[in-house]
Structure formats: structure tokens, C-alpha cells
Amino acid sequence: MAGTFELFVDADARxxxxxxxxxGAVLAVxxxxxxxxxxxxxxxxVREYAGMGLISDLCPAGPAPEPAAPRPRPASTPVPAVDRRVHDNDLRIRARALRRPSHGAGAVGVS
Known part of the structure; x- marks a missing residue:
């Protein structure tokens, strides 16, 4: 499932x-x-460039640091709901696949 972009106004009115x-985890701001x-x-x-973006390793050479232990979530913090919406492009891709013939001249691998 794809992530979600949220557009918002920050404290500086930008x-x-x-x-x-x-x-529900924030991946980038x-x-x-x-x-x-x-x-x-x-x-x-971001949509155009991120999918095929190259990875530049800027980490220093040497042993990797020890991973931090996950912090427990306080009991009073609600767990964010999972967004079940489907992106428009995903729906178009699925619909195109349903319209594609499964046999005959238009089928994949049939001449």
C-alpha cells in the first residue's frame, strides 16, 4: 500500500x-x-524522483553503531488508524489489468 502526502500549514504560516x-509513521517532512x-x-x-532515486551512502566507513532499543509507547497515546484509501494510479492499473484479454490476439505471449 502506498503512503499518503499530507499538506499543512506550519507554525510560521508556511x-x-x-x-x-x-x-501512520512520518517518513519525511x-x-x-x-x-x-x-x-x-x-x-x-517527490513522486517523480523518489521512485527511481539513487542511494548515496554518506555514512563513515567502519563498524555500524549499535541500534537503539525501541522506546515503549505511553499507554495514553492512541495508536494511529491505518489509512485504507487506494491511490488513483493504483485503481487505474488494476482496471487496465482487468480489461486486458486473457486469451486471443491481445493476450500477453500470444501472437
Missing amino acids: FRFRLRAPD SKAFMDKPAAVAGITA
């Missing part, structure tokens, strides 16, 4: 967006934008 994982169209253009750029 537009930002955050990318949330399906489990954008820089501040002056207006909403610029923030939407930023989301478009």
Missing part, C-alpha cells in the same frame, strides 16, 4: 507536506513553501 507510511501551488509542485517532484 505550507509544508509530510509523507506518512501506511501505518518537506521544506517550507510560500504558497500552496509551490507545495503541490514539491509533492509532484
